[in-house]
Amino acid sequence: MNQPAASAGRAAVPDGEIAVDDPRAADVRALLQRHLAFAHAHTPAEHAYALDIDALLGPAITFCSYRAGGELLAVGTLHQLDGTHGEIKSMHTAEAARGRGIGQAMLAHLIALARARGMHRVSLETGTMAAFGSARALYIGAGFTPCGPFGGYQPSPDNTFLTLRLA
Amino acid sequence: MKKKPPRMTQATKMVLREMLADPAARYYGLQLSKATALPGGTLYPIMARLERAGWVTGDWEESVAHIAEGRPPRHYYRFTDDGAEQARAALAGARRPGQRRRLDFGMPWPDLPGMPR
Numbered sequence: 225m226n227q228p229a230a231s232a233g234r235a236a237v238p239d240g241e242i243a244v245d246d247p248r249a250a251d252v253r254a255l256l257q258r259h260l261a262f263a264h265a266h267t268p269a270e271h272a273y274a275l276d277i278d279a280l281l282g283p284a285i286t287f288c289s290y291r292a293g294g295e296l297l298a299v300g301t302l303h304q305l306d307g308t309h310g311e312i313k314s315m316h317t318a319e320a321a322r323g324r325g326i327g328q329a330m331l332a333h334l335i336a337l338a339r340a341r342g343m344h345r346v347s348l349e350t351g352t353m354a355a356f357g358s359a360r361a362l363y364i365g366a367g368f369t370p371c372g373p374f375g376g377y378q379p380s381p382d383n384t385f386l387t388l389r390l391a
Numbered sequence: 392m393k394k395k396p397p398r399m400t401q402a403t404k405m406v407l408r409e410m411l412a413d414p415a416a417r418y419y420g421l422q423l424s425k426a427t428a429l430p431g432g433t434l435y436p437i438m439a440r441l442e443r444a445g446w447v448t449g450d451w452e453e454s455v456a457h458i459a460e461g462r463p464p465r466h467y468y469r470f471t472d473d474g475a476e477q478a479r480a481a482l483a484g485a486r487r488p489g490q491r492r493r494l495d496f497g498m499p500w501p502d503l504p505g506m507p508r
Contacts (some may be wrong), residue, residue, distance in 0.1 A: 246458045286463040304466070307439030307449070337463065341420070342435020374407035 240292035240326070240332045247280040247287050250298045256280075259316035260297070266355040271382040273313055273349055275301070286337060287314070290326055297321040300330040302337050302346075305375055310338040312348040315359065328364050335366070335388070344391040347374045352384045360384070397440045399481055402429055406437055407478040410447075410468070414475035419452075419465035438468055446474035 245252060256277060263274035278286050280301060290298040298321065299316040312334055319326050338346045348363065350356050368386035373379050398405055405427045410418055424434045441447040452465040470478065 244458060244461045244463065281455050283453075283464065284466075289459070302463075307435065307442060340431040341463070342431050342433075342439070344436070 240290050240297060240329075242288055242290050242330060245287060245289035245291075247277045247299075247300075250387070251294075252289060252299065253277060255296055255299055255316060255318060256314070258318075259314060262316070262355075263351075266353050267351050271380045273377070273383075277318040278285050280314065285313075288330065288336075290317075298326045298330050299337055300327075300334055302334045303342065304343070306344070308344040309374070310334075310341070310343045311375065311386060312346055315348075320360075327359075328366070330368055331362060335390070339390050345387060345389050347371060347385065347387040349373075349377055349383055349385055352382055360386075363388075394443065396444045396477070396481065397437075397444045397446070400437075402427070402433055403437050403441075404482060405429065406434065406441070407482060410470065411475060411478060411482075414470050417467040417469040419467050421465070423468070438466075441468075443476075445471055446477050447471065448474075 230277045247253070247256065260274050260276065279285075284304040286302045286304075288302075289296055290300075290302050296318070298317040299314055300312065300316075303311040303313050305311050312331070315327060317330075335346060342353065348368070350359050350363070363386050366388065368388045371385050371387040373383075373385050374387070377383065377385065392491060406423055406429070409423055409426045410416075411500055420431065420438065423429075423438075424431055427434065429437075438447065438449065447468050448471050449466055449468050452467065455464075457464045
């Protein structure tokens, strides 16, 4: 395979490891709770699309975590929308671990995974508010560009859509 | 309406031959990738085209066994009701009326390990 790390679902990153993980694990649940709380604190309920644990156990979803010495520092998800289009979801870095490039490593891992699965494009939805500024900077820095709503999303002033062509 | 048949590239033929070994079975991506030695970046777009052509249908692994195994979920492929027959006909070089056959220069198939003959 071209990308053994991604296809095996595991990758070594500086001072930690990204691997497929269980969204039901206690520490993952706690971090996902903070992720959901953040989304709902900054986005009106009807425009907050963060996935709960049940949704993360659904089909077509690869849920990954970043751990350093076993400690959970970040999560991220790739959802395959169809044969050629993937969606990045549930990107969250623990507050104490921010500013170390962990989100960047997670994003790179999910993009490599999408490539290995033959996807031509990955897209994502995030917020337009100031609280999502560092998230938007991460995606723009990785080459994502604004796009229209995809999948089942509706346009709204609270949501922005970004996409990255892989092929 | 009849869907457009997929382009019969060498890689597409390899995938179809692999699936025709047991046309009633379902196959997951990595399994086909290993059997044909085609990387995912080549294999999955072929599978997407075979799905669009209506020859193959795909579905996701039902359980969450992949989590314990530390791998992404499997996407399974199987032939549709008439998919295997269409694939066999295409491999045999069947042409639709009026369709011109592309020239085959009879290039020898390279002898690579794992290549089906």
